Amino acid sequence: MRKAIVFVVALSLVASFAMASGSGEEAPIKIGVGGAHSGDLASYGLPTVNAAELVVEMVNAEGGVLGRQIELVVEDDQCKPEVATNTAAKLVGEGVVAVIGHICSGATRAALGIYTGEEVIVISPSATNPPLTQSGEFPTFFRTIAPDDAQGQLQAQFVAEELGLTSVAVLHDGGDYGKGLADFAQIALEANYPGVEVVLYEGVTVGAVDYSAIINRVAESGAEGVIWGGYHPEASKLVGQMRSQGMDTLFVSGDGVKDQSFIDVAGADSEGVYATGPRDTSANPMDKAATEAHLAKYGETPGPFFMNGYAGTLAILNAIEAAGGDDDPAAIMAALRSENVDTPLGSISFDERGDAIGVGFAVFQVQNGQYVQLDN
Amino acid sequence: MNFEYFFRLFFSGLTRGSIYALLALGYTMVYGIIKLINFAHGEIYMIGAFTALIVAGALSLTGMPALAILVLASVVALVYSSMYGYTVEKIAYKPLRQAPRLSALIVAIGMSMFLQNYLLLAQTSNFLPFPDLLPEFSLPESWGGMVNGPQFLIFVTTAIIMVALTLLIKFTRMGKSMRATSQDKVMAALLGINVNRIISYTFIIGSFTAALGGILISSYTGQINYFIGFLAGIKAFVAAVLGGIGSIPGAVLGSIVLGMAESFAAGYISSVYEDVFAFVILVLILIFKPSGLLGKPEVQKV
Known part of the structure; x- marks a missing residue:
């Protein structure tokens, strides 16, 4: 009797999957957003959620990617590695193709243990710990911020x-x-x-x-x-x-x-005196437009890593479009590496290890009481 | 062996030592009279620097010459800080004079925290630029490379203060009363010395030298914030103990030894170990001479 029930349940599960893939052309593309959305470091994580929402709203209004709408799945990891693995498992369970996040390097590392095996692409706006890309352990990891x-x-x-x-x-x-x-x-x-x-x-x-x-x-x-x-x-x-x-x-x-x-x-x-610092992007028209959109929707200027999250979301949507769909992670990753995409941080693509090319630091010098970016 | 380098380190040690000495004098005088470690002393140093900054900032709007600003700002800051020292003694330490020494010590630590946080709230937590008040002058060629004008001014000032204090204590009526109070408060009172007034004078003089140190060093380093008194205070306290707490020449000698030790350790070994070296010297001296370099061994009354 029990065997029969298990069989029926299994059959109906398979059927539901089959139905889902059958209606694939109409289903939205799911993108996860993971990071610190509550707790002490929420102020570092929430701007990225806003960034993803703004980009997705804009793209959906223009008809989506390849005719499909984008759906965001937002999950909190509180910047804690032990929570981040659960967050990652939930997002994977939701069937996301890519994740914008996570925020803290430690939590990102923990979450990557789940994503790597499932071939979920991860684009962090803020995890700066160098080994995340340099160790080669996490081939699906990308970031739109320069490492430490x-x-x-x-x-x-x-x-x-x-x-x-x-x-x-x-x-x-x-x-x-x-x-x-x-x-x-x-x-x-x-x-x-x-x-x-x-x-x-x-x-x-x-x-x-x-x-x-x-x-x-x-x-x-x-x-x-x-x-x-x-x-x-x-x-x-x-x-x-x-x-x-x-x-x-x-x-x-x-x-x-x-x-x-x-x-x-x-x-x-x-x-x-010379000092290195994040490249000044405030003159970029996309940066200005994103800031204005944020002001219009949320009534305040964007917080930390907003532009990095914005750039990451643009990059993944662009790569999905270039790869012709969301069913082949390898093709999407290849597109991330080969396609340049215009973002508020400038025109970026990713290198073999997953670090963004064109994002990073510039040298500034104090001239007449002001830091001036040296073009080099 | 590079002699010029040696002398550069020597003079930088002397500068440090002089600053510590201006602060250590206050610790040692107060301890000599009422056997209290006045932990709020470093904060008086910081208040002196802040007052000078505010007054100098206001005066510079009037377009006065730099030297006049320096003198006026210093006078105001010194008087104001001395009043702080006097007030702290009256409200925090005097009521506890008959209490166990430990209570007064805890109150002193509390006073230090109170003054720090009071400045933090009343002013700012940021670092502020301190105007370059010390006149820039170049010394004769033979000195030129090794010591600069402000450094020279700092140790000349310290030397003058030390000599003046020694004269005050050795040869004036007030100095005599101080020594008497230090030796035996009850007997001094019986002989007609106003002990409370003498203690107040001691706090005023100590605060005066601390504030002077604050103005000199802030002008030399060019920046202040509410926390600068803490580390300087601790170092000066160490210097006072090293020299023998309660002894005025001891405080100066201890400060110079500490400053030199830090400077040579930073110059010849590594500046990471600067503090380690300073405290190793403290431990060694206290092992062999528990009352400090010039301190008198305290006779335990049975």
Whole structure:
């Protein structure tokens, strides 16, 4: 008797699947949105939901992709790896072809354990942890944000190629962010630019009353430039004290210093300081249009990673269209890699590992009390 | 061995030591008189810097010459901070004078947190640029490379303050009363010394030197925020203990030793270990001389 029931249930399940695939031409294309939508980090995750909704609304109004409407399935992972696996399983169960998300690197990594086996394509707007793409473990993973080590590599390249230095001092504040950035810059210099010697690698004490000892060391080491990993309060002290010692050593730093308060505090000493930071896209007409659409629908300016989420959604819809449908993940991934798509971040495509080409950091320099993007 | 590098480190150690000394003097004087570690002392340093910043900002709108701004802002800041020191003593420490020493210590820590957060709320949590008040002047060639104008001003000021304080305590009537109060409060009172007034004077003088340190170092580093007093206060406290808490020459010597140790450790070993080195020296000195370099061993009364 029980066997008979199981048989009937199984049969009806198979039938329902058959019906679903039979009416496939009419069914919507399902795209998942996973990320932190509640909890402490909700402010990082919700802008991406808004971005996906805005793009999908726009595309659906124009008739959808290949004549099919797009349906979003939004699931919360609270930025917690243990929740993210459940979120991923739910989205897979809903039959999504791709996921925009997740937000936090740790949660993304956990969720990828589920998606990879199911060949669900994942495009994260914000997971910057380098191994997600570089390890090669997650072939279906893409991202529309530059990885953490991109700044270090850009700094190394800038110091070696644009400034043409042969010796640099790498200083950091000992914190996760600052030391991480300094380490990436040092690794990139040693690996790619053997002509540049790292003559000093040092941590400094945050909040100390005086940095003249470490500055004397920089002078003694003969470094032509300093790469600083850390935030702006120490940077302005270091630059100020270097200049008052009469040193004109170049100063190159990251997005922790690319902040107007650095210029306010360091004053005239900040002139000529270089800092890497996310490429300024506010002049891009698509960026302006997306901001206006957000203002019109939600009544406020978009939050963090909104443009990255917007670009990711555009990229996946474009790739599905180019691949001619949502039933072949390999074709969609090939399209993501080969097709350039216009987004608020500029015209982007993805490299073999899944990092976006054309998205990333630029070098800025303080000129007349303003950070100015250098075109390089 | 590179002598020029050595002397550069020497002078940067001297600068640090001088700053610590201006703060350590306040710790050591207060401890000498009422046996209290005044943890709110670093905050007086910070308040001095903030007041000078506000006054200098207002005065610079009038287009006064820089030197006049420096003098006026410093005078206002020094008087204002001294009043803070006086008030803190009156409302927080005086009522607890007969209480166990531990209670007063906890109140001092509370006062420190209160002042920090009060400044945070009343002003801002951001770093603010501090105007370059110290006159930039170049020293003779032979000195030129090793020490710059502001550094020179800092240690000259510290030397003057130290000599003045020593003279005050050794040769004036007030100094004599301070020494008497420090030795035995009850006996001093019996001899007609107004102990409460002497304690107030001590707080005022200590706050004055701390605020002076705040103005000098903020002008030198060019930035302040509400938290700068904490680390500087802790370091100065260490310096005072190192030199022998309660002793004025000890506080200065301890500060110079600490500043030098940090500077040479950063210059020759690694600046990551700057604090480690400073505290290793503290531990070593206290192992061999528990009362500090110039401290008098305390006789335990049985």
